[in-house]
Amino acid sequence: MHILYLALALFLLLNLIAGMYRVLRGPTVADRMLAAQLFGTTSVAILLLLAQAANQPALLDVALVFALLAAVTAVAFVRRAWPGAEANHDPH
Amino acid sequence: MSITNPATGKAFRWLVMLLLSAIGGWLAYVMLVLSRSPAGLGDQVAAQLNTTGVGNPVTAVLLNFRGYDTLLEMAVLLIALLGVWSLGGLADYQDTAPGPTLDTLSRVLAPMLIMVAAYLLWVGADAPGGAFQAGSVLGAAGVLLQLAGWRLGDCFSGMLLRVVLISGLGLFILVGAGLLLIGGAFLQYPPALAGGLILLIETAATLTIGATLAALFLGNRPGLGPKKADPEKTEPDHGNQHP
Amino acid sequence: MSQPFLYALVGVGLFVLGLYALIIHAHLLRKILAINVMGSGVFLMLVALAGRHPDAPPDPVPHAMVITGIVVAVSATALALILMLKVYAVTGQTALDDEKPN
Amino acid sequence: MLHWAFDGLLGTGLLWLAWRALTTPDLFKAIVLFFSFGLLMALAWVRLNAPDVALAEAAIGAGLTGALLLAALARLDTSNQPANPVTGDGESDLVDH
Amino acid sequence: MTLINGLSAVLLIAGSVFFLAGTLGLLRFPDIYTRLHALTKADNLGLGLIVMGLAAQSQSWATVGKLLLIWVLVMFAAASVSQLIAGRALQRGIRPWKR
Amino acid sequence: MIVNASQKTDPSHPDSSDRPDGHRVTRYVGSGALRLGAFALVWWALTGGAVDSWLVGLPTVLIATLISLALVPPFSWSLTGFVYFLPFFVWQSLRGGTDVAWRAFHPQIPINPGIVKYPLLLPPGLPRVFLINTVSLLPGTLSAELEPDELIVHALDTEQNVLAELKVVEQVVARLFAISLKNGERNRNVQTN
Numbered sequence: 001m002h003i004l005y006l007a008l009a010l011f012l013l014l015n016l017i018a019g020m021y022r023v024l025r026g027p028t029v030a031d032r033m034l035a036a037q038l039f040g041t042t043s044v045a046i047l048l049l050l051a052q053a054a055n056q057p058a059l060l061d062v063a064l065v066f067a068l069l070a071a072v073t074a075v076a077f078v079r080r081a082w083p084g085a086e087a088n089h090d091p092h
Numbered sequence: 093m094s095i096t097n098p099a100t101g102k103a104f105r106w107l108v109m110l111l112l113s114a115i116g117g118w119l120a121y122v123m124l125v126l127s128r129s130p131a132g133l134g135d136q137v138a139a140q141l142n143t144t145g146v147g148n149p150v151t152a153v154l155l156n157f158r159g160y161d162t163l164l165e166m167a168v169l170l171i172a173l174l175g176v177w178s179l180g181g182l183a184d185y186q187d188t189a190p191g192p193t194l195d196t197l198s199r200v201l202a203p204m205l206i207m208v209a210a211y212l213l214w215v216g217a218d219a220p221g222g223a224f225q226a227g228s229v230l231g232a233a234g235v236l237l238q239l240a241g242w243r244l245g246d247c248f249s250g251m252l253l254r255v256v257l258i259s260g261l262g263l264f265i266l267v268g269a270g271l272l273l274i275g276g277a278f279l280q281y282p283p284a285l286a287g288g289l290i291l292l293i294e295t296a297a298t299l300t301i302g303a304t305l306a307a308l309f310l311g312n313r314p315g316l317g318p319k320k321a322d323p324e325k326t327e328p329d330h331g332n333q334h335p
Numbered sequence: 336m337s338q339p340f341l342y343a344l345v346g347v348g349l350f351v352l353g354l355y356a357l358i359i360h361a362h363l364l365r366k367i368l369a370i371n372v373m374g375s376g377v378f379l380m381l382v383a384l385a386g387r388h389p390d391a392p393p394d395p396v397p398h399a400m401v402i403t404g405i406v407v408a409v410s411a412t413a414l415a416l417i418l419m420l421k422v423y424a425v426t427g428q429t430a431l432d433d434e435k436p437n
Numbered sequence: 438m439l440h441w442a443f444d445g446l447l448g449t450g451l452l453w454l455a456w457r458a459l460t461t462p463d464l465f466k467a468i469v470l471f472f473s474f475g476l477l478m479a480l481a482w483v484r485l486n487a488p489d490v491a492l493a494e495a496a497i498g499a500g501l502t503g504a505l506l507l508a509a510l511a512r513l514d515t516s517n518q519p520a521n522p523v524t525g526d527g528e529s530d531l532v533d534h
Numbered sequence: 535m536t537l538i539n540g541l542s543a544v545l546l547i548a549g550s551v552f553f554l555a556g557t558l559g560l561l562r563f564p565d566i567y568t569r570l571h572a573l574t575k576a577d578n579l580g581l582g583l584i585v586m587g588l589a590a591q592s593q594s595w596a597t598v599g600k601l602l603l604i605w606v607l608v609m610f611a612a613a614s615v616s617q618l619i620a621g622r623a624l625q626r627g628i629r630p631w632k633r
Numbered sequence: 634m635i636v637n638a639s640q641k642t643d644p645s646h647p648d649s650s651d652r653p654d655g656h657r658v659t660r661y662v663g664s665g666a667l668r669l670g671a672f673a674l675v676w677w678a679l680t681g682g683a684v685d686s687w688l689v690g691l692p693t694v695l696i697a698t699l700i701s702l703a704l705v706p707p708f709s710w711s712l713t714g715f716v717y718f719l720p721f722f723v724w725q726s727l728r729g730g731t732d733v734a735w736r737a738f739h740p741q742i743p744i745n746p747g748i749v750k751y752p753l754l755l756p757p758g759l760p761r762v763f764l765i766n767t768v769s770l771l772p773g774t775l776s777a778e779l780e781p782d783e784l785i786v787h788a789l790d791t792e793q794n795v796l797a798e799l800k801v802v803e804q805v806v807a808r809l810f811a812i813s814l815k816n817g818e819r820n821r822n823v824q825t826n
Contacts, residue, residue, distance in 0.1 A: 001591075004543055006439040008550050008584075013443065013480075015557045017450045022560050022569070023469050024457065028628060030566045030619055032469045034573060036503065037615060038560065039476045041577040041608055042553060045584050048601070049546075050483055052588055057681075058220040058488040060600055061212065062479065064679075065225075065495045067604045068208055069232050071197060071611035072239070073472060073503030078618045079239045081465070081507040084188060084625045108358050116351040123343040123380060127387045134385075134394035149395035150402070150489040158399060165403040172410040176417045182424070182512060191621070192779060196762040197614040199704040203697040204607070207672060210693035211679045212492065214686055220488035224402050225496055232500020239504070291689075301406065308413035309505060311420075338444055342485055345448040349455050356459035364464060364506075364513065368471050371502075372455045375478055382485050393486050402493045409497050409505070416509040423513055555734030562737060567787040568746055571775050572733055578770060579730025599678030613766035613776075620777040620787060624748075630787060633745050 005053035009046050016042045033077045040070030145286025147218035154222065155290045159264070159279040162223075166261040166297060169304045173257065177313040190241040198240035205233035213298050217287070223294040227301025234306025253303065260300030264293055343383035349376030361430040363419040367412060374408045444484060451477055468510060472503035538590055545587030552580030565631035566623050574616045578609050664707035669698045708759050714809035721805050722767065729772035733789065747791040748777070751784045751799045760810045767802060774799065 016038065023035040044063045051059035137149045137157065144152040154162050190198075209226040216222030244253065267289055268279040276282065281289050353373030357366055378401045385397035423429055454477060458470035475498035482491035559572020585605045589598045672694045680686040736744050755761050761784075765776040768786060773793060778785040788795045807814045 001539060001543070003439065004546065006443065008546055010439060010443045010446065011550055012553055013446055013450070015553050016477075017446070017453075019557045019560050020450075020454070020470075020473065023466065023473065024461075026466075028566060028623075029465055030623055030628070031569065032466055033619065034560060034566075034569060035469050035473050037570075037573050037612065038557075038577070039473060040499075040611060040615075041556075041573075041581050043476060043480060044604060044608055045549070045553065045581050046480060047483065048584060048588055048604070050480075052591065056488060057597065059483060059491070060597070060604070061215070061221065062483065062488060062491045062495050064208060064600065064604050064607075065212075065229060065492060066476075066479075066499055067607040067611065068201065068205060068229070069236075069496065069499035070608060071201075071615050072232055072236050072500045073507070074615040075194060075197075075236065075239045075618065076504035076507045078615075078622050079190070079194075080504075080511040082622055082626075083511070084622055105359060108355060112351050112355050115354070116347055119347040119350065119380075120344055123340065123347060123384070126384055127337070127340050127343065129387075132385065132394040133396045134391060137395050138392070148489075149392075150398045153395045153399035154402065158396070161400070161403060165407060168407050169410050172414045175414050179417055179421050182417070182420055191618070192757075192762050193614050193617045193621075193765055196705075196759065197610070200610070202704060203672070203701040204675075206700065207675060207679070207693060207697050210689055211676070214680070214689040220492055222402075222489065224406050225489070225492040228406065228493060228496030228500065232496055235500060235504050305406075305410070305413075305501060308410055309501065309508070311413075311417055311508075338440065339485060341444055341448055342481060345451055345481075348452050352452070352455055352459060360459075362464075364509070365459070365467065368467060368506075369459055371471070372459060372474070375455075375474075378490075379478075379481065379485075382482065382487050382490060386486050398487050398489055401487075401490050405490070405493045405497055409501050412502070413505055416505060420509060420512050429513065552730055552734055555730075555737045559733060559737035562742055563744070564742075565746075567775060567777070568744060568789065571773075571787075571789050572737055574769055574775070575726070575729045575733045575772075576737065579726055579734075582726070594681060596678045596681040599674070603675065603678060609770060610766065613769040616769050617765055617776045620775055621779075624777050624785065630746055630748060632747065 002053055005049045009049040009053065012042055012046045012049070016046070029077075029082060033074060033082075036070070036073045036077070040066065040074075044070075143283040143286070145281065145283060145288070145290055146216075148216060148220065148222070150220070151216050151222045151290070151294075154224070155293060156279075156281065156286065159268075162297070163261065163264045163268070163279070166264060166300060169301065170258065170261055173304050173307055176308060176311060180313075182311055190239075194240050198237055198242065202233060202237060205229060205236070209233070209298065209302070213291075213294055216294065217291070223297040224301060226294075226298040228305065230298060230302025231305025231309075234302060235309045238306065238310060253307075256299050256303045257307070258300070260293075260297040263296040267293060337387070337389060339383040339386045339389075343380050346376045346379030346383060349373070349379065352376075363422065363429055363431070364416075367415050367419065370415075371408060371412060374404070378404055447477065447481055447484060451481060464510060468503070468506045472498065472506065475502050542587045542590040545583050545590065549580040549583030549587060552576045552583065556580060566628060567620055567630050570616045570620055574612045578612055581605055581608055660707045661702060665698055665702055668701050669694060672697045672701070705759070709811045710809060711811040714805075714811060718805055718809045722770075725771045725802075729770060732772045736789065743790075745790050745792055747788055749774075749786045749788045749791065749795050749799075751786055751796060753782050753784050753803070754814045755803060755807060755810075756812065760806060760812060763810070764803060764806045767806060768799065771802060772798070 019038045019042070020035060022038075023032045026032055044066050047059050047063035047066065051057060051063070134149075137153060140157070141147070141149060141152055144156040146152050146155070209229040212221040212226040212229060213223060214221075216225065264279075271280060271282075272278055350373050353369045353371075353376060356369035357373065360366055360369065381397040381401055382393075385395075386393040419429070422431070451474065454470050454474040458467050458474055461467050461470065475494065479491045479494040479498060482488070482494055553576070556572050556576035559576060560569050563569045563572055582605055585601045589601050592598055592601070673690075676686070676690045676694055680690065736742060753761065753764075755764055761779065765779060765784065768774050768776045768784070773789040774795060775787045775789075776784060777787050784799075786795065786799065804814065
């Protein structure tokens with residue numbers, strides 16, 4: 001089982017790094033931001049598998065923190081760096 | 093489009109590369125030598141762990157053996173925040189309404205973030221976790237609430253916020269000075285009290301770190317101008333919405 | 336060659352990469368990113384050295400240093416970003432005077 | 438063997454992301470690559486048997502660094518016009534200065 | 535015990551296949567909306583299967599609770615974020631790709 | 634209480650104005666007790682049941698409950714609706730994941746995406762947000778935007794009957810929140826573009 005956990009973690013890491021191609025490629029900024037979404041799920045899965053493989057329950061806490069904060073960067077992107085039409089040129 | 097410094101010529105760049113590869117090679121050699129050197133302070137920490145009042149060696153180092161470092165680190169955070177505030181405000185973002193999805197996300201996640209921060213604080217005594225991790229989670233909670241449009245109400249952005257911002261550093265110094273008074277040395281906890289004192293200091297440090305990080309994200313000095321500040325510190329139903 | 340040594344080498348690489356970018360780039364935001372990469376490299380070296388004996392438990396002192404370091408690095412980054420925005424607001428430039436293109 | 442493959446891939450990924458983050462001409466891309474680098478660092482701490490550091494890095498990397506940098510980039514940008522409605526490509530307003 | 539191990543292994547491998555599908559979708563699909571479909575649905579299902587696989591192995595109910603909590607939080611975040619990005623993309627006039 | 638900007642147009646607690654005070658108090662007490670239990674359960678799961686953790690846990694759970702009550706006012710829901718919702722959601726997300734995975738693996742990428750407008754019957758507030766989030770995890774649909782009484786959905790395959798599926802989902806969510814949708818039934822006109 002130990003080998004299976006590690007192999008799957010390696011596989012997911014490969015997935016993650018392959019997904020970074022989309023960040024480089026774009027074409028829109030939102031496509032690049034999908035990296036945050038990808039990290040939010042994939043790295044949680046990797047951490048869960050590593051926690052089981054290394055028998056380190058503390059890694060579940062790391063995964064929990066990732067899961068809780070997965071949204072923050074993407075929300076910052078939508079609310080700050082990628083404003084909607086009305087947010088422009090507010091004379092104030 | 094070149095993204096490099098136009099003032100640096102090609103020859104200069106090659107020179108830098110040459111020098112840096114020398115530095116890199118030297119560092120790699122140092123790593124090789126050091127990685128064969130005998131153990132560091134791990135054994136000493138392990139030997140003294142039962143006097144610290146906590147079971148996690150990293151927390152023991154942070155709050156007990158090298159409490160000075162953590163104390164000064166709180167001071168650095170405070171100075172960074174003072175630096176940001178003294179630079180004067182930037183124009184606030186023109187926030188649009190957050191929309192129901194983001195609004196609900198912030199409302200549902202806020203209590204969960206507080207739970208997890210408290211959990212990390214508690215678990216830090218015996219397992220990975222502690223004031224810095226919990227404070228970072230609180231700070232991130234503050235960032236999320238700010239992004240969802242929450243702002244601290246006026247009654248909280250004044251004195252109360254400032255008290256929270258210095259409570260970590262202040263309590264640390266107070267405890268240290270109290271220990272001096274009762275005859276110990278600065279920040280040398282008696283083993284019987286160490287666990288409780290560390291939990292107390294860590295709680296204050298968590299609140300301070302969280303509030304400072306959230307305030308650093310805001311970038312503006314709260315209390316100046318219309319409703320600005322970090323919201324995660326207080327009961328958010330007093331948090332004012334803007335606009 | 337052990338596993339921590341591999342990460343120490345990655346740390347060296349990151350440090351050198353960051354230092355190079357710090358010297359070469361004029362844009363202040365890039366300089367901030369470069370300093371952060373350098374910092375990550377240093378942290379990696381420290382933690383790798385802390386775990387250099389695979390049988391013994393890792394040395395907690397560098398771990399504690401790195402945890403404070405991470406929090407200090409992010410607050411310093413916040414301060415640096417505000418400084419950069421102030422420079423930009425005053426001069427309209429995102430680079431310092433002596434590095435401006437002429 | 439699997440350990441080495443994982444560590445090697447992670448180390449290479451870290452160096453690659455840092456290199457691309459520091460050399461790419463597009464500032465927005467640089468920031469996205471940089472915070473991805475930070476999130477990958479959390480995995481490196483896990484592999485180095487430092488879950489304390491991994492927790493701090495996860496909280497800071499996921500919750501603060503990206504938000505700080507993106508907010509700063511937005512303030513740096515003076516021409517925050519809505520994107521070209523035909524292509525919808527938002528890149529025009531987030532380019533390197 | 536081997537039955538549980540086998541079930542767990544099957545779940546974990548199935549979860550990884552869904553992660554692969556999510557990445558493939560991210561790389562192959564033609565526009566931001568369709569890529570969001572791939573990421574939210576396939577990756578969340580993949581994570582769910584991995585959580586199930588690990589929960590089957592876990593020793594205590596508290597760990598199962600923590601794993602489920604992680605999964606629910608990730609799903610909630612992913613659904614909210616994908617709506618935010620898709621909504622803003624529509625608002626900014628990014629036209630959906632059409633066959 | 635000063636509340637969120639979005640709530641001015643979109644009140645998530647429609648019950649708070651026209652009910653007598655005594656009723657509100659009971660609702661808050663009942664919902665508070667329920668949430669107290671839920672947060673205590675979460676704390677138990679986080680700490681693995683360590684007894685000495687409750688020194689920190691008790692005040693934390695109390696604070697979390699109070700903040701939660703302040704942020705999300707009590708809402709009505711039904712246990713049978715919840716029991717009905719869970720298997721529905723699990724089955725549908727399994728379907729959704731398989732569907733999108735099949736399309737991603739297929740050499741020709743068999744998708745036919747488009748925008749679908751779905752006229753909402755659910756009242757504004759929490760039920761709608763819940764619907765939005767659920768729809769994004771279900772087969773072939775992704776919530777994009779919420780207009781006053783319409784949900785704009787991006788569908789992966791417009792040839793499938795997306796509106797019928799959405800209608801089922803809305804019914805299930807309504808049942809979960811103990812809302813009856815029959816009285817407000819309107820003419821649903823299919824719009825795809």
